Structure formats: C-alpha cells, structure tokens
Amino acid sequence: MTIAVLLKQVPDTTARITISGGVVDEAAVGKWSMSPYDEYALEYALQLKESGGADLIAITCGPARASKILTDAAAVGADSLIHVLTEDSGMDSSNVQSLLAAAIGRVGADVVLCGKQAADTNAGSTGPGVASILGFTCVGMVSEVSTDADGFIAMRMGPSGNEKVSVSKPCLFAFDKGSMEMRRPNVRGIMMAKKKAVETLTPSDLGVSLIDSRVSLESHSAPAEKPPGQKFEGASSVPTVVSKLRDEANVI
C-alpha cells in the first residue's frame, strides 16, 4: 500500500494578516505552519503506515518556503517527500488539484489523506477535487481511519451525525479535527529528517499545463471594523443587555 498525505503551509493561526496595496502581504507573515487539519491527516497517515507496513509520501504544492513542512513531516515518519514547486501561491484551486493529482498518480498512491480545508483560503475544494480527478472515493469530515480487511474503516461526521463507514481503495480521506493530535518529533527524527531528500517537481515535470484561471482577484480587504461594543460591570447589568438585545439589536 502506498499512502499519500497532502500538506499545505499556511500562516500560523496566530499570525497577523496585513494587507498592503489591496492584497494580503505574505512577506509580513511572521510564522508559517502546517495547516491544522493537515496535521490530523498526517497523524492518521502515520498510523495507517504503522499498521499496514505501507510507504508514506508527503506531498506539498507551493513556493520554496513550503518545503519546511515536508521536513517536519519526515521528522515524525514520512518516508519520502515531494514538493510541487509553484510560484503563485494564490493559484486557482483547479490548477493545484491537477498538480497534486498528477503527483499522486506518479507515486502510485491508492489512499490519500488531507485536511478538509486549508487555514488560508478556507475553501475545502482541493481534497474532493483531487479525488474526483483521480476517480477516487472521497470521504470528508473524517476524525479517525484504520485499515480493514480489504479497505478502511473511517469515523466521519455525516449529514445526520457521526457514522462509522467502510470504504474500499482507491480513496481519499479529508480530515476534520481528528481524535488524536499529531505526535511530536523526537530528536532522532529531527536529525534524520534534515538528511532526507525533497524531490522538487515543476508543473512540466508532472506533465501538467496550467490553465488561466477564470476567477480574477479584485482585492483583499480588512474585515469591516465593528463599532466598539458596550461593556457593563456586574450581573446586575444583565436586564439592561437583554432589553438592548430586544430594542437596539432586534435579535430576540
């Protein structure tokens, strides 16, 4: 079995996002991290690898800085690392999907794990889109996955509640928050990871010709500032707040 895990480097969830000249200023981002849902995908990919003796390939698509998260993945146990190098980080989701699908095809993975959405674009299109291009079954909102006789058992939040589902290969699991946090690397893992080669591929190495996006970015802007709120001291102010909710805000 060959497992691919798709990882994206995003501004850390605590990072300040600043806008300059109508676009988000990436150079001003203080800290970049692995997107939180991807961490869960990586943890469960490691568990699948350990239970089934599989090969685990970590793949990212992004600019040069993104290879850091591949090394982080190697430190906890990813076997090989692929960096699909693209300059334009705001690239159309369909191009990213095509590139990732081609990289997965190249390594012959039959199960793919990823996060349900990235913490920057917050879209959630990549996993399902990759599955669709590859013709894989797609299971989203997953919190656990384990191997079963000839396929997998996953826990997911279905439209009507939590469900245990069985899925056969080939398939893609898009992770919601997992039941287990990602393990932390040990010193040996970190040392080994430093020596691990990252295979860097360009779109043309993958035989993908990028399409011109039909979505054009007009601008990024700061969220509308809310007028400063009203603050009241003590529980005795509760009746005042309730009447304001009724008369000022009209929400109750």
Add this chain to the structure above:
Amino acid sequence: MEVTIIAETTGDSLHPITAQLVGAACSMGGTPTVVCPGGIGSGEASSISGVNKIISAEGECFDSFDSRAWANAISPLCEGVVMSSSSAHGREVLAQIAAIRQIPVIQDATGLEGGIRITRPIYSGKAIETSVVSPPCAISVRQNSFESPGNDGDAEISTVNSSSDVGVSVREALAKANEKLDVSEADIIISGGRGMGEPSNFSHLYEIADVVGAAVGASRAAVDTWDEIPHGMQVGQTGKTVNPSLYIAVGISGAIQHLAGMRSSKYIVAINKDPDAPIFGVADYGIVSTWEEALPILKDELAKL
C-alpha cells in the same frame, strides 16, 4: 442566467439555507432551478418564491452520503451557475461537481452581486477576498448571508431517476451526540468555555437555550477537556464556523482561533469575569461577571420576553 441550486436538507426537511440560496440567486439576476437529492424537500422547495423549477433526483445512490456518488449523479442535472450551502457536505459535493464539469469553484461566499462579484472571508475571517468570475462556475454560500424569499411559489416538480456507483457504506450510525439543535443550524447560539468549570454546568446553558430556541456550542478548551462535550459543538478554527444573529459566549476568553468561527455573528454578547478577556474586543455587549451570577438573571429576563 441559469442557476442550479443543490438543496440542503436536515432529516426529512429542507435546511433554511436552501431558501437563502434562492434569495442569493435571485439577487444576482439568476433563474434558479432547485435539485433535491433523494427527492427530499421537493414539495417544500417548490413553494419558495422565485424558484423556476424543481428537479427531484431520486435513486438509491442518495440513501447514504457518498459525495462522489452524489456529485456524479447531480452533475448532469446542472446548468450555468451551480450553488450549494457552504456546509462541509455542501462544499464536498460542489468541489467534485466543479471538477467533473471543469468549472471554477468558489467556496463560502458571504456576498454576491451580478457580474458575478463574490466576497468571502479568508484566513478565518482575518481578511475579505473580492473576486470576479463568469458563468459557468460553482459557488457555495455561507448560511444567514442572504435573506430567504417568501413562500408563495408554485414551481413545477419533475422527477429524474439517478444512479451512480457508491463507494462508502455506513456500518454503524452512532447515536447523535445530542438530539439538540446543532450550532450550524441555529439563529441563536450560547457557547460555554473552560470558564464553565465543569461539564455539568453546561446544563445552565441548555436551560437558556430552551427558553430562546438556541443551540449550545463550546470552545475547544471545553471540548478537549471534557468528554461530555462532543466535538460537534466546537466553534472555531478547528470546529464549526457559525453565522447566527446572536452569539452568547460564556466563560470563553476569545482566542483568535475561537473568534475565527464566530466573529461574523450579527451580535455578540460576552459574559466573562475577566474585564481584560479578548472576547470583549469583539462583543457588542460585554458583561463583566461570573456566569454563576449572570446566567440565572439572563434566564429569567429571557423567559419574561
């Protein structure tokens, strides 16, 4: 402009986002057709004002949720701009329909204008993106971003039989964590954090929720600390993104990751004993108090309304 709306359901009826999608489609000058997967809610959908026609898509492939099977079955029924809810399941199906149809997909729109000009929050609400796309394309919409139209429609319902290969089978449906209203469906949410001290104290939140028809949510600290508080209740970066008219945060400090899931709520009330808690920075009405003192009064005052 042709618009195809994929209906969203809860149980056997339509989720309110379905009518809001019709409102959104009409606001940008579209003529909406509503596709009802599994035929659920088609009668209800036909009465939404402004709907042109209803396609009741029936077939065994809709018996359980397999997003690929759904996308394969629904995609041939779509024309023009394909729209869905930006719920996790809505996005999953829509992204695959977009890949099948090779059209661009934009998720979680909170604003739409003819043209089509789309606004959506990115970086968990720390920035807003405005982009322009021409049909055909796929757009998912965040709930409570558009008004629902009235109910005086009478659109014709046509039934199609769909089939598609299903690759996911449900082994076991686990008892729903709670039969209570889900935060993603509620117009009023009252959430508790670590400041609630013990999970049993959430009963105070449920009592208030019952009075006003609210859903109860939680911070991640509450979900992670207490087994009794299921992840389905978590609001925030790694939980649900909610957009209610009123969000009441109780004993929640207001970490940036929590704000990511609720800052777009229309009105925010915070109850926290620490006057410097960051939650007060986003609250329209802040109450500096312990919940022990504030909640009984809140319950009584709401019950009087």
